[in-house]
Amino acid sequence: MSEFLSVEMLKSLLVYNPATGVFYWIQPKVLQKLRPDGRAGSLGRNGYEYIRVNGKLYLSHRLAILYMTGSRPEADVDHINGDTSDNRWVNLRGATRQQNLWNSSPRAKKIVRQKGVWRYKQGYRASIYVDGRSRHLGVYSSAEEAHAAYAAAAVRLRGEFART
Structure with missing residues (x-):
C-alpha cells in the first residue's frame, strides 16, 4: 500500500462505527448491488476484512486507525483479542511487527x-x-x-x- 487514502477522502466516502468496528458507505444507494445495508467491506480468506475504495483494496483495521486518529498507521495494527475480523476501536492498538x-x-x-x-x-x-x-x-x-x-x-x- 504505497499510496494510502487521505483521511478527508475516507471520511467523505465512509462512516466508521467505533463501537461495532463496521464501516458504512455514506451513499449506499450507489453501491446497493454490493450490500443493501450499506455496509462496506468483505471478509477475506485470511480472516481480515477489506474495503475497496477507488479500485484499491485496504485493510479495514488500518482504515479504522486512519479514521479515528487522522494519520496513517506507521507500523502494524494488532487485534488485542486475536480476532482479525473484530475491528472495534477498543480491540485495535499500534504494535511493532514483533x-x-x-x-x-x-x-x-x-x-x-x-x-x-x-x-x-x-x-x-x-x-x-x-x-x-x-x-x-x-x-x-x-x-x-x-x-x-x-x-x-x-x-x-x-x-x-x-x-x-
Whole structure:
C-alpha cells in the first residue's frame, strides 16, 4: 500500500462505527448491488476484512486507525483479542511487527496445540522467541508443564502483548 487514502477522502466516502468496528458507505444507494445495508467491506480468506475504495483494496483495521486518529498507521495494527475480523476501536492498538506476532495464536498444524511447546524426544520442550532468537526454557514431562513455563516467560518478557 504505497499510496494510502487521505483521511478527508475516507471520511467523505465512509462512516466508521467505533463501537461495532463496521464501516458504512455514506451513499449506499450507489453501491446497493454490493450490500443493501450499506455496509462496506468483505471478509477475506485470511480472516481480515477489506474495503475497496477507488479500485484499491485496504485493510479495514488500518482504515479504522486512519479514521479515528487522522494519520496513517506507521507500523502494524494488532487485534488485542486475536480476532482479525473484530475491528472495534477498543480491540485495535499500534504494535511493532514483533509485538503483533507475540499476540498471535498457536499454529494449527502443530502436533502440540499449545503456544511455545513442542514435542521433544522423551518429553515436551518449552521455548520462546526473544530478539529474533529462540530461548530454551526447559524440557518437561507434560505439555501442560512446558506451557506453564512458556506462559510465565511470555508474561515476563512481552507484557500486554503476551498471548498464552
